[in-house]
Amino acid sequence: MRPETNLLTVPLLREISTLLAKDFRLEWRQRAALGGLLLYVGSTVFVCFLSFSLRGGTPPPPAWNALLWVILLFAAINAVAKGFMQESAGQRLYYYTLVRPQAIILAKMLYNALLLTVVALLGLFLYTVFLGNPIQSPGLFVGNLLLGALGFATTLTLVSGIAAKAGGNGATLMAVLGFPIMVPMLLLLVKVSKNALDGLDWSVSQSSVLTLVALNMIVGATSYLLFPFLWRG
């Protein structure tokens, strides 16, 4: 019998999967945080619904689009902010003795990407239920939404690590540090999402989507390279 070889024999991947499992278990044990996040999205959407119902019904497509991305942006900041901040300095030191820092940042990014995907899809579902569904090419729209969740996760993970180092009011500092970096990404996302709302042809959005993918890769690679330096302190 030959020994079973699978991906988990690679040490880095094994460490990542262990850390991911740890994050999921922690999240599941503290369900209040997850529930709070989902409730945050739900109540924001409901407030939007109540405000727009004053003028009778659903907002026009440009406002619909802008509002959706603002809600998702703030939900993302809140979701990612707690990642590094809820860990104490002692806990960090303990992880540092067990795994390499690259595993920590990759696991955190993956975890945040999964979390934000859930938040984004749930947010979109509630949003379409309450505020109507003007989307004309759903495939492109959802694909763009997933790219957005991935982009928010990759960008904000390192930013939350930086903000956690600074201590004090982490969430405010995270918004200050994160927003300027995310503006170019948001511009692209909002543009592609507008194209999907209007049902424009794929060729119109192609270059923007490719730029988004490239941007995600740049951000991921820089985080991977820089995180070990952040961790060392």
Next chain:
Amino acid sequence: MNNKTILIGVIASIASIALPILGVWGGQYLIEQRTSGVVWKSITALLLIGASAVGILIAVPRLPIVNESIRNLFFHVPMWFSMIMVLLVSVWYSIRYLREPSERLDVLAHESAKTGIVLGLLGLATGSVWAKFTWGAWWTPDPRLNGAAVAMLIYGAYLVLRGSFRDEQQRARVSAIYNIFAFAAAIPLLFVLPRLSGPSLHPGQTGNPGFNQYDLDNTMRQVFYPAVIGWILFAFWLTQVSSRFAFLKLKHDEN
């Protein structure tokens, strides 16, 4: 495409990589210089005064809408070029800091970033005044203008981040990380986005006259290039002075 256009394209792309590298290398050399550097500083002063005086006095092509305001090319554009150059120097110092930490490299990265902010604000101001007279508004939602605003916000955030640390080594390391990360994540896009997004009023965009159309007889180039070199050297000079001041303050505090 004939051979000549291909050759020009190859030369341009080599130059666009080589010039920033040369600029960063030369910038470090000039900023960290121990001697007084009379020669390059007088050249800088001559270039700046000369380009400003000639830029105001020479005859420029008459074009509709822009008219005399075309002269802003000699001030506004070199400011952006020198801002990008000095910010590249700042990022390079941050990378060097992470490789071998020292207080000196941290101060140099910080002072270069501050010079970049000053030049960026000057660029915004000249652009805004120009826009008021040609477009009729101080600010428009144009991709280029948005990009400039984002760059300023990023470096504002960099200063806020520096302010929120007590421990000096921690501050130096984390702000170096943010400097590199923000530059890598946002600055390249500021060049890509204006090309991706739709119509723009900014000169050089979508049918608006840009540098090549302005410049029918090459006279503007003869002022523009010296102005660019002068402003970039001026940025290094400014950084040198402010970092020398910062070193003196550090030394004073130690004693």
